[in-house]
Structures are given as C-alpha cells and as structure tokens.
Amino acid sequence: MRRISAQKLKETQKRYQEMLSSMHRAEKSMSPVLSTFQDNVLFLKHNLNAEAIGSLRSEFSILKVEIDGLIKNMTDAIQTSNQFIEDFQQ
Numbered sequence: 001m002r003r004i005s006a007q008k009l010k011e012t013q014k015r016y017q018e019m020l021s022s023m024h025r026a027e028k029s030m031s032p033v034l035s036t037f038q039d040n041v042l043f044l045k046h047n048l049n050a051e052a053i054g055s056l057r058s059e060f061s062i063l064k065v066e067i068d069g070l071i072k073n074m075t076d077a078i079q080t081s082n083q084f085i086e087d088f089q090q
Contacts, residue, residue: 012088019077019084026070026077033066 040059 015084015087019080022080023077026073029070029073033063033070036063036066 040056040063044056
C-alpha cells in the first residue's frame with residue numbers, strides 16, 4: 001500500500017508540474033499580445049483620425065492572430081488544469 005501510495009503521489013506531482021508549466025507558458029504568451037494591444041490603444045487615443053484607423057487595419061489582422069493564439073494557449077492551460085483537478089478527485 002505504501003508503494004502504491006508513493007507511486008500515486010509521484011504521478012500526481014508530475015501531472016501538477018505539467019499543468020503548472022502549461023499555465024506558465026500561457027502566462028508568458030500574454031505579455032507580448034497585451035503589450036501590442038496597449039500600444040495600439042495608446043496610438044488610437046493620440047491619433048484618432050481616418051489615416052490612423054486605416055493604418056491599423058493591417059496591424060489589427062496581426063493582433064487578431066496573436067489574440068487567437070493567446071486564447072488557444074489559455075484554453076489549453078485551463079483544460080490541463082481541469083483534467084488535473086478531475087484526475088485528482090478520482
């Protein structure tokens with residue numbers, strides 16, 4: 001029983017580390033996207049005119065791809081943590 005318990009503990013710790021790593025990767029991917037978004041917001045605040053809005057269309061396309069990637073990373077991290085919690089409760 002002790003061996004089985006120790007093995008379960010080891011497996012749980014490993015899955016926890018995997019979940020934590022997944023969440024840290026998602027967290028790290030947020031900074032560049034948020035920084036670009038904040039730059040664009042600041043730009044719009046200072047230069048809200050037709051030319052500025054036109055030039056941001058291409059920038060928005062790039063940002064949208066990054067946001068979609070960020071959402072996927074966050075979804076993956078959430079799924080990993082949910083799976084960890086579900087496995088832990090069993």
